[in-house]
Amino acid sequence: MDLGIDRQAHVPVVQQIVSAVVQWIRESGVSPGTRLPSIRQLALDNLLSQSSVIEAYERMVAQGLLAPRQGPGFVVAQPTTSHECNWYEGAEREWGVFADNPLGELKLGCGWLPDAWRESDDISYAIREVTRTDTAGLFNYSTPLGLPALREQLLKRLTQIRIDTRLDQIMTTAGASHAQDLLIRTLLKAGDSVVVETPGYGSLYRQLAFHGVQLLEVPRTRGGPDIPALEALLLAHRPKCLFIQSLYHNPTGTSLCRTVAERLLELAHRENFLIIEEDVYGDLQHASCVRLSALPHDDRVIYVASFSKTLSSALRVGYLCASKAIITQLASLKTLTGFGTSRFAEAVVATLLANGTYRKWVQRLRKRLGTEMTATLQVLEDEEWEVFAAPAGGMFLWARPGAAPSTLLQAYARQLEVLVSPGQLFSPSGEHSEWLRINVAYAADPRALALFRAMGPARSTSTILKATSM
Amino acid sequence: MDLGIDRQAHVPVVQQIVSAVVQWIRESGVSPGTRLPSIRQLALDNLLSQSSVIEAYERMVAQGLLAPRQGPGFVVAQPTTSHECNWYEGAEREWGVFADNPLGELKLGCGWLPDAWRESDDISYAIREVTRTDTAGLFNYSTPLGLPALREQLLKRLTQIRIDTRLDQIMTTAGASHAQDLLIRTLLKAGDSVVVETPGYGSLYRQLAFHGVQLLEVPRTRGGPDIPALEALLLAHRPKCLFIQSLYHNPTGTSLCRTVAERLLELAHRENFLIIEEDVYGDLQHASCVRLSALPHDDRVIYVASFSKTLSSALRVGYLCASKAIITQLASLKTLTGFGTSRFAEAVVATLLANGTYRKWVQRLRKRLGTEMTATLQVLEDEEWEVFAAPAGGMFLWARPGAAPSTLLQAYARQLEVLVSPGQLFSPSGEHSEWLRINVAYAADPRALALFRAMGPARSTSTILKATSM
Numbered sequence: 001m002d003l004g005i006d007r008q009a010h011v012p013v014v015q016q017i018v019s020a021v022v023q024w025i026r027e028s029g030v031s032p033g034t035r036l037p038s039i040r041q042l043a044l045d046n047l048l049s050q051s052s053v054i055e056a057y058e059r060m061v062a063q064g065l066l067a068p069r070q071g072p073g074f075v076v077a078q079p080t081t082s083h084e085c086n087w088y089e090g091a092e093r094e095w096g097v098f099a100d101n102p103l104g105e106l107k108l109g110c111g112w113l114p115d116a117w118r119e120s121d122d123i124s125y126a127i128r129e130v131t132r133t134d135t136a137g138l139f140n141y142s143t144p145l146g147l148p149a150l151r152e153q154l155l156k157r158l159t160q161i162r163i164d165t166r167l168d169q170i171m172t173t174a175g176a177s178h179a180q181d182l183l184i185r186t187l188l189k190a191g192d193s194v195v196v197e198t199p200g201y202g203s204l205y206r207q208l209a210f211h212g213v214q215l216l217e218v219p220r221t222r223g224g225p226d227i228p229a230l231e232a233l234l235l236a237h238r239p240k241c242l243f244i245q246s247l248y249h250n251p252t253g254t255s256l257c258r259t260v261a262e263r264l265l266e267l268a269h270r271e272n273f274l275i276i277e278e279d280v281y282g283d284l285q286h287a288s289c290v291r292l293s294a295l296p297h298d299d300r301v302i303y304v305a306s307f308s309k310t311l312s313s314a315l316r317v318g319y320l321c322a323s324k325a326i327i328t329q330l331a332s333l334k335t336l337t338g339f340g341t342s343r344f345a346e347a348v349v350a351t352l353l354a355n356g357t358y359r360k361w362v363q364r365l366r367k368r369l370g371t372e373m374t375a376t377l378q379v380l381e382d383e384e385w386e387v388f389a390a391p392a393g394g395m396f397l398w399a400r401p402g403a404a405p406s407t408l409l410q411a412y413a414r415q416l417e418v419l420v421s422p423g424q425l426f427s428p429s430g431e432h433s434e435w436l437r438i439n440v441a442y443a444a445d446p447r448a449l450a451l452f453r454a455m456g457p458a459r460s461t462s463t464i465l466k467a468t469s470m
Numbered sequence: 471m472d473l474g475i476d477r478q479a480h481v482p483v484v485q486q487i488v489s490a491v492v493q494w495i496r497e498s499g500v501s502p503g504t505r506l507p508s509i510r511q512l513a514l515d516n517l518l519s520q521s522s523v524i525e526a527y528e529r530m531v532a533q534g535l536l537a538p539r540q541g542p543g544f545v546v547a548q549p550t551t552s553h554e555c556n557w558y559e560g561a562e563r564e565w566g567v568f569a570d571n572p573l574g575e576l577k578l579g580c581g582w583l584p585d586a587w588r589e590s591d592d593i594s595y596a597i598r599e600v601t602r603t604d605t606a607g608l609f610n611y612s613t614p615l616g617l618p619a620l621r622e623q624l625l626k627r628l629t630q631i632r633i634d635t636r637l638d639q640i641m642t643t644a645g646a647s648h649a650q651d652l653l654i655r656t657l658l659k660a661g662d663s664v665v666v667e668t669p670g671y672g673s674l675y676r677q678l679a680f681h682g683v684q685l686l687e688v689p690r691t692r693g694g695p696d697i698p699a700l701e702a703l704l705l706a707h708r709p710k711c712l713f714i715q716s717l718y719h720n721p722t723g724t725s726l727c728r729t730v731a732e733r734l735l736e737l738a739h740r741e742n743f744l745i746i747e748e749d750v751y752g753d754l755q756h757a758s759c760v761r762l763s764a765l766p767h768d769d770r771v772i773y774v775a776s777f778s779k780t781l782s783s784a785l786r787v788g789y790l791c792a793s794k795a796i797i798t799q800l801a802s803l804k805t806l807t808g809f810g811t812s813r814f815a816e817a818v819v820a821t822l823l824a825n826g827t828y829r830k831w832v833q834r835l836r837k838r839l840g841t842e843m844t845a846t847l848q849v850l851e852d853e854e855w856e857v858f859a860a861p862a863g864g865m866f867l868w869a870r871p872g873a874a875p876s877t878l879l880q881a882y883a884r885q886l887e888v889l890v891s892p893g894q895l896f897s898p899s900g901e902h903s904e905w906l907r908i909n910v911a912y913a914a915d916p917r918a919l920a921l922f923r924a925m926g927p928a929r930s931t932s933t934i935l936k937a938t939s940m
Contacts, residue, residue, distance in 0.1 A: 012606075039637075054618040054637060068638055068794065118609045124601045127608075131594045136482075138597075139588045141783045148524040167509075167524060168538055174644060174786075174808050181807040207806055313611045314813040316644075324538065336677055337651040338644050342812060343784040 001037050003046045013048065015104065017056035022065060025076055036066060036074045106447045108413075109421025110439050111250065112309060113395070117368070117441060119361060123312060126351040134347050142343035144331040146172025146319070150346045153353035154319055161282070162294040163303060165321050171330055174316040174341050176280050176306040180204060180243075182337075183276055183302065183320070184211050186329045188240060195233055195242040197225055199398070199426035199435070201250050201278075204243060215428045218242075220249060222389040223257035225264070234271045241274045247289050248281040248394025251426045251437035255392050261290045268300045279305045280318075283362045284369060285393040299323040307349055309395075310362055315345040369395055372440040379449060383456035388435065397438040401455035409436070409455055416447045416454075471507050473516045483518065485574065487526035492535060495546055502548045506536060509543075576917045578883075579891025580909050581720065582779060583865065587838070587911060589831060593782060596821040604817050612813035614801040616642025616789070620816045623823035624789055631752070632764040633773060635791050641800055644786040644811050646750050646776040650674060650713075652807075653746055653772065653790070654681050656799045658710060665703055665712040667695055669868070669896035669905070671720050671748075674713060685898045688712075690719060692859040693727035695734070704741045711744045716761050718751040718864020721896045721907035725862050731760045738770045749775045750788075753832045754839060755863040769793040777819055780832055785815040839865055842910040849919060853926035858905070867908040871925035879906070879925055886917045886924075 003020035005013060021036070036042075039057065043050045057074050060066040067077040107114075130137050137147075145151065151170045158165055173179040188194065190212025196205060197220040208215055216233045218225045225244065233239065242264070246256040268275050277292050282305060293303040299322075306318030322330065334340065352358045373391060380387055380399055388398035401409055413420045423433025442448060473490035475483060491506070506512075509527065513520045527544050530536040537547040577584075600607050607617075615621065621640045628635055643649040658664065660682025666675060667690040678685055686703045688695040695714065703709065712734070716726040738745050747762045752775060763773040769792075776788030792800065804810065822828045843861060850857055850869055858868035871879055883890045893903025912918060 051619040051622045054622060055613070058613055058615065058618060058638075072636055115606070115609060120605050120608055123608050127597060127601045131597045135590050136585070137784055138590055138593050139585060139782050139784050141778075143525070143528055145528065148528060149521040152521045152524060166542055168528075174812075177806070178808040203806065203809070210803070210806060308611075308809075312609050312814075313809075314607055314609050316808070316810075316812045333680070336647070336673065336680060338648040338786070339673070339778075339783075340786075342644075342786045342815060344782075345812060345814070 001042060001045060003042070003048075005046050005048065013052050014055045014059070017042075017046075017048070017053060018059055019104065021056065021060065025065070030076055032076050034076045035069065036076070038073055105417040105419050106442055106445050108418050108439060108442045108445075108448050108451070109437050110419070110442065111421075111437075112313065112439075113365075113441050117365070118312070122352065122357045122361065123348070126348045126355075126357070129351050130344065130347040137344050137347040140343055142172075142340040142346060144335050144340065145170070145327070146341055147343055147346035147350060150317075150350035150353070151319075153350050157353070158303075158321065161291065163291065163321065164294075165303075169324055169327055170319060170321050171327055171334065172341050172346055173306075173318045173320060173334070174338070175308050175313075175318040176278060176304050177203060177207070177318075178316075179304045179306070179318050179320045180207055180276070180278070182330050182333055183304070184208060184213070186326070186333055187274065188213050193237045193239045195225075195230065195239050195273075196428065197244060197249070198428065199251050199423065199433070200243075200428075201245070202425050204278075205428045208243075209428075217428060220252055220254065221260075222254050224254070224260035227260060227263050227267075230264075230267065234267065234273070238271070239273055241276055242268070243276045243278070244292070245278050245281070246291050247279060248284060248391060248396065250281070251396050251421065251435075252388050252398040253391030253394055253396040254389045254398075256290045256292070258290050261292055261295060265292060265295060265297055265300065269298065273300075275301045277301055277303050279303060280309050281394045281396075283310050284366055284395065289392070293321065302326065310365060311349065311352065311358065315348060316342065317345050317349045366393065369393070369440060372444060373397070376438065376440045376443040379443070379452050383452045385452065385455070395439050395441055397440055397443075398435055399438055400434040400436060402457040403455065409451075412454055413451055416451055418447050418451050471512060471515060473512070473518075475516055475518065483522050484525045484529070487512075487516075487518070487523060488529055489574065491526065491530065495535065500546055502546050504546045505539070506544045506546070575887040575889050576912055576915050578888050578909060578912045578915075578918050578921070579907050580889070580912060581891075581907075582783065583835075583911050587835070588782070592822065592827045592831065593818070596818045596825075596827070599821050600814065600817040607814050607817040610813055612642075612810040612816060614805050614810065615640070615797070616811055617813055617816035617820060620787075620820035620823070621789075623820050627823070628773075628791065631761065633761065633791065634764075635773075639794055639797055640789060640791050641797055641804065642811050642816055643776075643788045643790060643804070644808070645778050645783075645788040646748060646774050647673060647677070647788075648786075649774045649776070649788050649790045650677055650746070650748070652800050652803055653774070654678060654683070656796065656803055657744065658683050663707045663709040665695075665700065665709050665743075666898065667714060667719070668898065669721050669893065669903070670713075670898075671715070672895050674748075675898045678713075679898075687898060690722055690724065691730075692724050694724070694730035697730060697733050697737075700734075700737065704737060704743070708741070709743055711746055712738070713746045713748070714762070715748050715751070717749060717759050718754055718861060718866065720751070721866050721891065721905075722858050722868040723861030723864055723866040724859045724868075726760045726762070728760050731762055731765060735762060735765060735767055735770065739768065743770075745771045747771055747773050749773060750779050751864045751866075753780050754836055754865065759862065763791065772796065780835060781819065781822065781828065785818060786812065787815050787819045836863065839863070839910060842914060843867070846908065846910045846913040849913070849922050853922045855922065855925070865909050865911055867910060867913075868905055869908055870904040870906060872927040873925065879921075882924055883921055886921055888917050888921050 003017055005016050039050050039053045043053045057066060061068060065077055066074045069075050150172060151167055154170050155167055173182065184207060188211060193214040193216055194208060195216045195218050198217040199220060205215060216237055216239055218230045218233060248255060275292055292301045303321040376397060377390055384402040385399045386402060391397060421437040423435040424430045473487055475486050509520050509523045513523045527536060531538060535547055536544045539545050620642060621637055624640050625637055643652065654677060658681060663684040663686055664678060665686045665688050668687040669690060675685060686707055686709055688700045688703060718725060745762055762771045773791040846867060847860055854872040855869045856872060861867060891907040893905040894900045897903065
């Protein structure tokens with residue numbers, strides 16, 4: 001099979017392979033079960049490294065386009081509805097849809113920033129600096145709580161956002177998901193019940209479900225969890241924890257208002273539950289904001305954050321902040337289940353925090369996101385989409401078309417080569433929803449604009465049907 | 471407090487702080503509960519960075535020398551018996567004793583190589599190379615199974631050691647402990663029983679116990695697990711798994727013989743259990759060797775390894791190899807509980823494997839360890855210590871003094887400033903044992919030689935008692 005790879009092109013080789021294979025599957029009309037050329041053969045035919053072919057095939061498997069055979073090799077997969085991933089269930093769905101995109105589809109519903117927005121010079125500098133100056137960082141295990149030099153920088157950051165804590169209450173983790181995993185294993189047992197916001201982060205629902213925890217759903221309003229609904233759940237179930245994203249909530253983009261925050265803390269005190277406040281988008285603010293961890297909370301709030309959404313997802317550096325008693329248990333479990341986090345990665349992040357690079361970086365990021373947010377809100381208003389709430393920061397908007405039903409939207413998005421995040425990904429039960437998560441960092445693309453326009457009220461259903469040839 | 475820090479000395483500053491504080495505690499005769507100078511004050515008084523003081527204090531806490539106060543600051547800890555750690559129980563014990571050593575004690579019982587044995591130029595080169603050439607590696611999430619370029623190198627290595635596997639059966643992890651954690655969570659539930667070797671790796675016992683799994687102990691003989699004892703356990707308990715280190719077993723240094731290996735595979739097939747074969751010391755061989763994963767095993771053996779013992783503990787790169795069905799479950803849990811491993815670290819290890827650096831590195835390491843092993847065996851023979859078995863490779867020897875009881879040995883080791891690993895660390899129930907784990911990489915030090923000599927049969931108990939002033 002000749003893939004027509006162009007080594008001068010700006011598109012990475014792996015992506016070119018994926019595009020060419022996807023095109024071959026579509027155009028040749030092969031049936032599911034048809035065997036693909038072997039990795040070795042495809043690499044030979046196209047003068048490619050085998051690892052590029054492997055990476056391309058694996059991405060297609062994760063996206064449900066190919067399936068592994070019994071025995072070596074891959075076959076064309078059974079077609080699935082929409083962009084669902086059929087190999088790894090659950091947590092991989094988001095990765096499968098958005099980590100790569102065949103044919104260079106626009107990742108409008110993606111949970112992270114475009115590669116082009118990241119800044120590689122600064123991070124390369126910090127890596128070289130650590131490599132040159134910190135030999136221990138290349139070899140040694142980290143300490144149970146994480147590298148002190150990083151935690152000292154984290155303490156400064158936390159103090160700036162008015163979180164009153166101490167060095168021995170801060171522990172590093174390999175990202176926020178790892179922090180949540182340690183918390184779930186330490187604080188909860190199978191059969192316990194917890195409150196989660198809906199819509200909310202699908203991976204968290206699945207983490208909790210894996211642990212056998214019962215999920216109680218509280219609706220997310222514009223100002224935070226719906227208090228009367230929460231009170232009813234507390235009364236009926238006596239849950240152990242509430243999991244919340246206070247700022248730039250995924251997927252609604254909303255932030256906690258002060259009245260709701262104070263009420264939550266009163267309830268936590270009175271009804272004796274803990275609050276896990278996840279703040280992975282917290283550095284993307286351009287407005288004053290309310291964090292539960294920054295209010296007096298009597299050790300009832302545990303704070304979780306990471307650098308994956310701003311600095312790098314590849315380094316796997318996150319952290320949490322809790323009472324000394326809980327930190328001691330978490331540090332024990334962290335060491336037991338992984339012998340600590342990467343001292344090297346922690347030294348790199350510490351360098352970027354200490355030399356001011358990170359601060360400047362997020363300042364630029366906020367400004368850029370703010371511009372895109374304003375522009376996207378304007379377009380959606382013009383096209384008469386319904387927006388759940390105008391966010392005060394972050395990267396997400398929660399919106400639905402004014403007229404057309406979501407099935408039409410998905411078909412049209414596929415035709416425009418736009419990947420969307422339908423509302424059911426943000427419901428514990430996968431309940432159908434007309435809402436979409438929109439990442440404003442991708443929303444200025446002409447394909448996004450075409451989608452917004454096509455789903456506006458001016459277009460009749462028949463026009464869309466015609467456009468999507470349904 | 472003036473610590474008398476010498477910036478020209480070869481001893482790292484953090485270690486100098488620890489030594490000075492420990493000396494102050496010993497010499498000033500302060501009582502437990504006495505408050506230490508604040509981090510800020512100690513840093514100011516000695517022109518040190520606060521992070522150095524924090525790191526020093528935390529090491530002392532992990533070693534049970536200091537304790538955190540209620541409120542900020544630290545106090546002198548209640549003295550504990552021997553070098554037990556009293557802050558983080560369990561998994562941190564090994565870290566607490568060996569990660570750093572006040573007063574530059576000799577880490578004779580340590581589970582890893584001395585810093586001076588590691589080679590920083592090669593790893594620095596690979597890090598710079600990845601930073602320069604793989605921008606995606608600086609930012610992106612990895613794929614669920616781990617970076618294909620690394621897994622391709624791992625496949626080559628596994629093929630060389632005759633493990634018959636495929637790319638989609640290899641998954642990366644953040645070290646071997648992380649691999650074990652994923653396996654335990656995927657394969658076992660609370661109340662299940664598993665067979666572990668005794669003596670064996672204490673952290674594994676605690677990982678299993680944390681998960682509520684019942685440990686059945688099979689004695690480790692010179693050639694592997696004791697088969698009649700294992701058969702009795704299988705009959706009585708029908709365990710789900712056997713956890714084993716086939717090569718250079720921790721702590722005995724023994725390796726599996728072919729007869730035992732074949733018998734284990736027969737039993738696994740007949741009695742329907744899985745074998746988890748951990749091979750973290752496997753690259754340190756200088757003899758032919760028997761791995762269960764390299765024999766026909768009908769998907770009954772899962773292989774676990776890592777680069778922490780050879781290349782770097784700081785990068786956190788390990789891997790495992792299992793049937794496709796198990797890999798799919800493991801990949802799902804890995805993504806769910808941490809959103810993948812570090813793409814950057816995996817790219818660094820892939821570079822070192824691909825350019826041949828790793829191969830040359832372990833060759834040198836084997837040669838050096840072989841020399842030290844031979845020399846240590848000779849010394850122990852001269853001093854009439856009992857050696858469990860002469861290892862065919864690796865870094866560990868399991869031995870006990872010919873004459874003196876272990877309580878005397880521990881007292882004398884303390885006086886010589888030698889840190890030992892007493893046998894009870896390698897028993898699930900912490901049972902008393904006269905045996906010691908000796909890491910030959912530290913055994914040529916005059917303090918080790920003095921210890922071996924003092925515990926030889928030529929010295930009478932009264933001489934030792936006199937020497938240790940007991």
